[in-house]
Amino acid sequence: MAARLALLRREGTTSDGRSFLIRPASGADAPALVRLRDEVASEGGLIAATPGERSVLEEELSLSTLVGEGGLPLTLVVDGEVAGQLLVSRRPERYHSHIGEVAIIVSNRARGLGLGRRLMETAVDWARAVGITKLSLAVFTTNERAIGLYRSLGFEEEGTRRAHVLLADGPRDILVMALHLWE
Ligand SMILES: CC(C)(COP(=O)(O)OP(=O)(O)OC[C@H]1O[C@@H](n2cnc3c(N)ncnc32)[C@H](O)[C@@H]1OP(=O)(O)O)[C@@H](O)C(=O)NCCC(=O)NCCS
Incomplete structure (x- = not known):
């Protein structure tokens, strides 16, 4: 258990001198995560979300469902403030149980510092450790x-899935990508 938690906890200093911490999300992060998602949604065209669409309670429920289904919620903290989130969701059905679906956001105040990469690397290490192969x-x-x-x-x-997401300003194409971890 201690080893597993250590795998999920990464800290350091960014190239511009800010301290960062990646750790498993807790229910107490929910208000800050809702604000973060609203902030990124309001930039437009980056994620399939609209500001204000999720309450703090819904966020808490969604985090606990994700964990209950064997998924991973990570929170990125920069200089003491929540600045990013990575989720790996699992599907309960037998023939899809080898797959983890990844979603990531980093605040526009903390981009380009290598933190998105650190979040993704943490998720890949965790996926290997728990036997996810895709x-x-x-x-x-x-x-x-x-x-x-x-x-x-x-x-x-x-x-590519054409016109697969419908945003307020029109349909968007999405690219489906995968990382295979069989060996
Ligand atoms: C996508 C996102 C998570 C990346 O996080 P980040 O912390 O900015 O990324 P990093 O600083 O770790 O950059 C990692 C890599 O991204 C790529 N990258 C960064 N900026 C780029 C740019 N302007 N154009 C192309 N690639 C770029 C590079 O490959 C970079 O690698 P490097 O470290 O060798 O330079 C972040 O920008 C974000 O949250 N954006 C808004 C929400 C979003 O788009 N989420 C993903 C939805 S699928």
Whole structure:
């Protein structure tokens, strides 16, 4: 148990001198996570979310469901403030139990510092440790930064789903990507 928690806890200092900590999320993070998602949603065109659509209670419930289904919620803290989140969701059905679905956001005040990469690396290490053999994600085809990060970690493109998400300003194509961890 201690080893597993140590695997999920990473800390350090960014290139611009800010302290960061990656750790498992707790229910107490819910208000800050809702604010973070609203902030990123309000940038527009990055994630399939609308500001204000999720309450703190819904966030708490969603975190505990995710953990109950064997998933991983990570929180990124920068200089004492919640600045990022990574979720790996599991599917309960037998024939999909080898897959982890990844979602990640980093606050625009903490991007470009290597923290998204550290979050993803933590998730990949955890996935290997718990026997997940495929990490999967979906990203808007226009999100070059995120696609660049995923490619650099070894994620491969599996295909594009056209007009698969409908945002307020119109439909978006999504790129499905996966990282295989069989060996
Ligand atoms: C995508 C996101 C998680 C990346 O996090 P980040 O902390 O900014 O990323 P990092 O600083 O770790 O950068 C990692 C890699 O991203 C890629 N990258 C960064 N900026 C890029 C850019 N402008 N264009 C292309 N690739 C870029 C590079 O491969 C970089 O690798 P490097 O470390 O060798 O330079 C973050 O930008 C974010 O949360 N964006 C808004 C929400 C979002 O798009 N979520 C993903 C939805 S699928």
